[in-house]
Amino acid sequence: MAPRRKKIYEGKAKILYEGPEPGTLVQYFKDDATAFNAQKKATIEGKGVLNNRLSEYFMTGLANIGVPNHFIKRLNMREQLIRQVEIVPLEVIVRNFAAGSIAKRLGLEEGTPLPRPIVEYSYKNDELGDPLVPEEYIIAFGWANQQDLDDIVALALRVNDFLTGVFYGVGIKLIDFKIEIGRIWDGDFMRLIVADEISPDSCRLWDVKTGQKLDKDVFRRDLGSLTDAYTEVAKRLGVLPTNTQPIKPTLIN
Template identity: 40%
Template sequence: MTTRTELLYSGKAKSVYSTDNPDYMIMLFRNDTSAFDGKKVDQLDRKGMVNNKFNAFIMEKLEAAGIPTHFEKCLSDTESLVKRLDMLPIECVVRNVAAGSICRRLGVEEGLTLNPPTFEMFLKDDALGDPMVNEYHIDSFGWATRDQVETAKSLTFRVNDVLKKLFDDAGLLLVDYKLEFGMSKGQLVLGDEFSPDGCRLWDKETRKKMDKDRFRQGLGGVIESYEEVGRRLGINFD
């Protein structure tokens, strides 16, 4: 059995540990939640378990569709075994519907359908507020190669094709999401997580928000909404 050996990284909602196998790490999902670069924080009961199981379900769906991910298996309610990656310091964002920062930046109305979807990249740096960047910045500063950027973009849109339908069949709109990628033995693969913490999901009929915006905007029922999304997808949280 793979066991934890050393804490490598502790982020806002997850901790990552090395293991006795140098090719793998253990990702621990905690109950911590935060918004606005850590300015708003709280502990939400069951959140670590819900996000771990949610992420496992989504990663398995993406793997089945031929999208390489770092996910291996769940080890417990709150822990997953993942491949060790050399992460790119870039977040890839696809927006199917206008919400969040794009509305503030461009003055567009929340809820506007974006056709085609937009693709944006952000430098992963909390101290700088995760600024938006483009291919020229990435190339000039050596954050990733041109091939890595093109592959990440292609994989991000493939994820969109898979997950838009998955959520649509569950009566949900996949509004937007962020992905992170890393290198594993010469291959670029999807890393980090996919959960309601890192995407926006609305009920297709009512447009009720069912993601982390419930925490950001003080709407309440955060984990209850996460669990409802999961149940619609067929995830068992018991």
């Protein structure tokens, strides 16, 4: 990493630095893994490299089907150039099958198919443990307006369609995932785009045949090696960090 770069923000899994041009940032992927709101921590060798590659793959694929996002290009093994956005302070969660908190909340068995994809929101605040919030709160507190929420749901469902197809094509079931949304301005006109990252850190992924978990639950629940799980995902998608050529995602119909 170049010295004296201005650090803008450091999160649990990534660092944002000032970018080379106005309106850009450099997103650096760390090897840190955290769970249960950072109560459980570890450094997982190579995780940052895999997540950089996988996020590049998904963001490029989304751009190819017209889903706007912050990704510009990958710079090296751990860094990518992204557009600077104003982050909407919500985690947007899309669930296809019951797992994690919804299974506990509703007493559903993990893996139960949901009647349709469910979109829910949590307020981005680590100290509070990212509490689930209804649309009523979001609008009342001014985090987003009704039009924004309609646009966010539409974006989230398009991402879900794309990811579900890509993963299913390589024998992986997309249980759920979370994304973040950013605002960008073109003059006075504001647009919402997909931001942050899409990686096995932010998805629940199960092998279609065996039900084996290939995501951060491996770390949360001590189910083995996280790097092995993420490498398996990268291998199936044909995205491996040994290959230095940029990867073109293929769309699976």
